[in-house]
Amino acid sequence: MTEQVRGYSGRPLDEVTVEALRAGSLGPDDVRIHPSALRAQAAVAANHGNPQLASALGRAAELARLPDADVLAAYEALRPGRSTADELEALARRLDEQGAPRTAAFVREAASWYATRGLLG
Amino acid sequence: MTGWGRLRMLDGRAVNLDGLAAxxxxxxxxxxxxxxxxxxxxxxxxxxxxxxxxxxxxxxxxxxxxxxxxxxxxxxxxxxxxxxxxxxxxxxxxxxxxxxxxxxxxxxxxxxxxxxxxxxxxxxxxxxxxxxxRVRRTPSNQAHVTNRLDDPLLLAADAATAVAYGFRELETTVPVFGDAPSNAVAVLIGSQVAAAGALTQCSVEEALELQLGVRGLVxxxxxxxxxxxxxxxxxxxxxxxxxxxxxxxxxxxxxxxxxxxxxxxxxxxxxxxxxxxxxxxxxxxxxxxxxxxxxxxxxxxxxxxxxxxxxxxxxxxxxxxxxxxxxxxxxxxxxxxxxxxxxxxxxxxxxxxxxxGSDFIVSGFGSIPRYDNMFGPSNLNAEDLDDYLVLQRDWGVDGALRQPTEEYILAVRRRAAEAVRAVYAHLGLADFDDEHVEAVVHAAGSRDLPEPDPLRVLQAARMIGESGLTGLDIVAALDECGFSVEAERVLGMLRARVAGDYLQPAAIFDESMRCLSAVTDPNDYAGPGTGYVPGPERLAEIAAVRQERSVADLRAEQAAYARPGLSCLGAAAVSNDPREVVIGVSPALGRSVWRTLSGLDVLDVLDELLAGLEEEGCRGRIVRVQSSIDLGQIGLAAAQLSGSGVSIGLQGKGTALIHRRDLTPLANLELYSVAPHVTREMYRLMAVNAARHAKGATPEPVLNPYSEDAITARYHTRVVSFVALERECCDIGSAPEELSLEVMDD
Missing domain, CATH: 3.20.20.350 (Diol/glycerol dehydratase, large subunit)
Known part of the structure; x- marks a missing residue:
């Protein structure tokens, strides 16, 4: 299975070598996981009786496309008292636009419980 | 005096420092x-x-x-x-x-x-x-690798050491928050020196920890x-x-x-x-x-x-x-x-x-001394490594650790320290001199290092943080500095993140970078005869602790103390001198056994015995009893040759007794059975008493030295080896021979 795996850049994993790095042809996206690899791992988790891990890996496949800063900012927004209901809804909408519908639904679910439990900003 | 003395004794026990809550x-x-x-x-x-x-x-x-x-x-x-x-x-x-x-x-x-x-x-x-x-079939273990100086060379050397001991996950943290990126880099490099595949982390605040992960530094x-x-x-x-x-x-x-x-x-x-x-x-x-x-x-x-x-x-x-x-x-x-x-x-x-067994038996074995554990001391620490390895051996249990040789540890410590020094210099982060490397290689912990320069680490950490340095930069630096094996292994850790196999439950990498997890190595225990069992090679590794000693080890150790002084005068005759006490020695004494369990030279012991006899106006004669290794038989055989009928029996390991020819073999007049505690003075007193017995007096017996130590744990394995050496020199058919002693002063 490993030989079919490609980095975020599309470069096959077996071309990620010290020689390639020396030749100046490796970049950060060559050692960044591709959403398809995460979806494959999610399928493995589901087949091994762990649907929760499969869901998390499914959301991870969505987040894999997002820039680091967006991921860090979304985490910060979900911490207690950080965001209003509107701000969480805006985040969810952005996630929808960025091709992350599961994560968007997850944020909306959080917003709903945060409202009940007084955890909105 | 009020109260019970034994409770006062118990109050002093360590358990009573623990706060127990209602x-x-x-x-x-x-x-x-x-x-x-x-x-x-x-x-x-x-x-x-x-x-x-x-x-x-x-x-x-x-x-x-x-x-x-x-x-x-x-x-x-x-x-x-x-x-x-x-x-x-x-x-x-x-x-x-x-x-x-x-x-x-x-x-x-x-x-x-x-x-x-x-x-x-x-x-x-x-x-x-x-x-x-438990999820994974093969048990594993995790180490804490920290020090109170955040010294990157020491972190790397200790990370390499932990992997040499068998740990597959290394967790570091910081006493100074700002040092975190430097610690992550040092442990990452050090972790890949002794073998491939150990996972590393740097425990800090959530957001920073995630950033270190994103950048491939953990x-x-x-x-x-x-x-x-x-x-x-x-x-x-x-x-x-x-x-x-x-x-x-x-x-x-x-x-x-x-x-x-x-x-x-x-x-x-x-x-x-x-x-x-x-x-x-x-x-x-x-x-x-x-x-x-x-x-x-x-x-x-x-x-x-x-x-x-x-x-x-x-x-x-x-x-x-x-x-x-x-x-x-x-x-x-x-x-x-x-x-x-x-x-x-x-x-x-x-x-x-x-x-x-567990996926990780200890989630942070302090692989460094207690004082260097920045998580606070663990339940098990570097001070306990030998105990842990012996426990593995006692039970035949795979606790996931092993004993590397000192030579190997020194080699990986040096390589790890050199690699981090080279990378830090190459990237313009910090410079460390040869003396620093030397101190790190041999250090037990940070107390053995030269005076720290805390700003040097903080500055390096800030530069790693601000420059956006990634795992790939570390690979390139290692490669350019000539650490190609480590470069390859650190890149292997980055490749692992692309494959994602180690996102499945309980994943670790073995030293060949095979991913062991719930998916690839599921626990299949179903009663006796099933589940994980250490194979023959691993069992041999578990058995091979550095304290193991064999007969060959004792033979070599004893040979190092050999010195001239005893010579054979021929067959021993029966004497009729009433002032004579015969000292019967065991077959190997002065042949392959030269030191008693209490660390005395056997010739010095004989010298002391002769002096004690002389002090009481008696004459000592040394005879080797070759037909038995049993001290009672040796003593009795000597007594039968003795003019006074009284003898001293002495084994090479130092056990001694006073015997008399009319007693049964296993009886005696006095016995020093606890050889590890017998001193020169006590041998002399024993000889004085033997002389008094020879003269028909009834001397006050010398008290056998008593010890609270686990005396059998300390000495029984050596006793078995001593017995083996004695047995080799024993010849049932040979008659006793007379020896002369001429002790050369060192």
């Missing part, structure tokens, strides 16, 4: 059960959980809510909740019930239900339950804490949703992570809501599964001592690990916070996990 459920100081714990309940309506453990949906706190939304397999919930607690507990310890059948059922259980089930498992059943339910994260009550959760500045988001965020960068919990944290933070530790921890474990985390570090962790302070607390710590395994998650099993001042208590706390 059970008080209202404060959360109850390990296994509290009157406020809810009864298990689960009501599902139209596929929605409307009641969980006695609470209606409208009253759910965030923990209930998240578990209700994500944590339960509603298709088995009815069956799971209806199955009697004892029945499930029996299934857990019954080898004939497959692991998968239990995890299927447990997936439908609420936190209160799972707590009620594990509470049925008795202390002695825990080991079977852990052995059967390969897993662990300090992502969850709590069993809403109040404590929010005080910890997170919610189940923010934590679950982090779980996915780490995975989105291909980085392994686990959650961290542990009983007692809610009580310590004043938010236990009167619930028992077991129930609250069961909520944490359910939550971890609901978040989609692959594993959990629990078993008390930082609050293990508090859990252990209440009745049943140590049992509760094991239930925590078991609940993680029952939910199909990786168990990183605690044992990482020093939970007692008593060596006996802390060993007993770890023993069941050690015997059963």
């Amino acid at each position: 059970q008080d459920p209202s404060l959360g100081l109850a390990a296994l059960w509290s009157p406020a714990d809810p009864l298990p309940s689960l009501v599902i309506s139209d596929g929605v959980v409307v009641e969980l453990d006695g609470r209606r949906r409208e009253d759910f706190d965030v923990v209930d809510a998240f578990i209700a939304e994500h944590g339960l397999d509603l298709t088995v919930a009815e069956e799971a909740m209806a199955t009697d607690d004892v029945t499930v507990a029996r299934m857990i310890v019954d080898p004939s019930v497959p692991r998968a059948e239990i995890t299927r059922l447990v997936a439908g259980m609420t936190p209160a239900k799972l707590a009620a089930v594990v509470r049925q498992i008795r202390p002695y059943e825990i080991t079977i339950a852990l052995a059967k339910m 390969s897993y994260a662990e300090t992502v804490s969850v709590y069993g009550t809403e109040q404590v959760f929010v005080d910890g500045d997170d919610t189940p949703w923010s934590k679950a988001f982090l779980v996915a965020a780490y995975a989105s960068r291909g980085v392994k992570m686990r959650l961290s919990s542990g009983a007692g944290s809610e009580a310590l933070m004043g938010g236990a809501e009167g619930r028992s530790m077991l129930y609250l921890e069961s909520r944490c474990v359910s939550l971890a599964r609901a978040c989609g985390a692959q594993g959990v570090q629990n078993g008390g962790i930082d609050t293990a001592a508090l859990t252990a302070s209440v009745p049943g607390g140590v049992l509760e710590l094991h239930y925590e690990n078991l609940m993680v395994m029952l939910r199909g998650l990786e168990s990183c099993s605690g044992n990482d916070s020093l939970m007692s001042e008593s060596d006996m208590r802390r060993t007993a706390r770890t023993l069941p996990t050690f015997l059963a």
